[in-house]
Amino acid sequence: MAYNIAVIPGDGIGTEVVSAVRPLLDEAADREGVSLSYTGFDWGSQRYLEEGSMMPADGVDTLRGYDAILLGAVGHPEIPDHVTLRGLMLPIRKRLDQRVCERPSVLYEGVESPLRGYEGGDIDFVIFRENTEGEYADVGGREHQGFDHELAVQSAVFTREGTETVVRAAFEAASEREENLTNVTKSNAQAYGMVLWDEVVADIAEEYPDVTVERLLVDAAAMDLVRRPEEFDVLVTSNLFGDVLTDLGAIIAGTMGLAPSANLNVDGTAPSMFEPVHGSAPDIAGEGIANPLATVLSGAMLFEHLGEAAPAARLRETVQEQLADPNAPRTLDLGGNAGTEAVVTDLEARL
Template identity: 70%
Template sequence: MTYDVAVIPGDGIGPEVVDHAMALVEEAAAAHDVSFETTRYDWGSERYLAEGAMMPADALDRLRGYDAIFLGAVGHPDVPDHVTLHGLRLEITKGFKQHVCKRPSYLFEGVTSPLREYAGGDIDFVVYRQNTEGEYADLGGREYGGFDNEVAVQSALFTREGTETIVRAAFEAATERAGKLTNITKSNAQAHGMVFWDDIVTEVGEEYPSVEVERLLVDAASMDFVRRPDEFDVIVASNLFGDILTDLGAGIVGSLGLAPSSNIDPTRIHPSMFEPVHGSAFDITGKGIANPIGTVLSWKLLWEHLGEEALARALHDAVAAQLADPGAPRTPDIGGDSGTEAVVDDLRLRIE
């Protein structure tokens, strides 16, 4: 079987890390008798600046038949962030019902956490973020622009389908991990959507009596990510809260450049999409120093999703071995002075 993967390299450092990492993944796949072909789509901010749209009108139809989608960083200093987000990533996640955003945070051996007294393996949790609705539903509007009575309304949308899907996925993950799930909301202040969310957590939780459920408000959770990150296992949160907390999660395990992410349609009717968490980082674009590890680990998540466990494990083990080796090349974000290419070349040798 040959897998077909659509690749959207994106903006800024996106194409740099995607191209370097993909060369590595192609060699690793061949070594594990996994065949895949890629089709590149140069959609993103440059297209928006030239044509007024991040993607063509038929983008979802073009992507629909692939086994998976790989997305690089998206964003440009000359394009408003809400345009880049809604014009590409959210268009895909919503269009393909990728309700589940899975973002692991793991402190690898050899990486220094900014939190003292934590060593490799001490921090190991995964955030299940609702990925298609909530605070990112784009419901609302503005009226009376420029007048004293100008008003802006932004509404959050929570559906039973979307909420139950992410909550159930999180409970399933908890049964396979340490058996603990932390539900993060702000239901004391948001008495409709967040209380609805809490009710569904209670309903679904009855089907998983072996899972211990902790409930935290997002402000307390933010404090506890810093105060006791080693006590978290599986976390479930709405779109906005999950987005914010996963950046914090990446920070406490060393760098946003190490963070992978997956956007999953649990029904597998549509292709799922995989991406590093880091941004387009125009301040270092073209310098060749962007960290490719988050991109490599996102490919690892892609292969896990497609059932190629040996290939996924090989990518993970190469990363773990490199980070544990004090003499290995490292990019500046984790204290080194090496470039993207050197890191990928070293990973290649470790996989071989």
């Protein structure tokens, strides 16, 4: 099989990790009889600084013709984050109907969690985050700017269809894993959108009688992810809560440098997008020391979504093998002193 992949390296270390990892993805694909062809798009903060927009007006439509999208990272210290996010990532997620964000957190053998007493295999859960509406809906506005009575209104939007989409994806995953699902909400304080959310979870739970459902308020969930992370399997939550909890999940599993993600169009009507969670990290950009493993694992998710289980498994197994080897090169976030290229070179030798 041959697949056409749109590549948006983006900003900061995004360009470095994507450049380093692409040959590894090609090799994993080749060994399993799969081929990838890439089209690169230099969209991002530099384009914004030069032309006033993160991507061209027809950018999202251009992406529709590809089988998948690989994104490096977005963000620049000279541009407010809401500008970069709303100028690139959110339009792609929304207009390509990527309603489900899937973010696994795995504590691998050989990786130390900041939570004492945990070892590889103890922590292994996945968070399903609603990805196109909720608290990130572009509904609201500002009035009377510059005056003492200035105000801002930001509305969260929860649709039954959007909620059902991510909740059903989470139940499907739970039924294939350990049959445990945690619904993370805040319906005691948000009595409309979040109550609808809880009702949808309860309705869909009836279709999955073998899945045990736990309900947690988001503040309790944040506490329990630290207190008892080994008990979680699949969590489902809203856009904002998912954004926060997945960063927490990445850190308790060792480092943001191991956190992949998938922005999924579950209907197959448009391409899905895969990206490391770590961001553009401008403080280390250009130094060649960024951890490439989150991008490698995002590549594994990309292959899996395309139905190519063999290269996905090969990449994951290679990462696991490297992390378990105390003599393997490691980047600074994993306690080593190796650079990006050294880690990728070692992975290539292990494929």
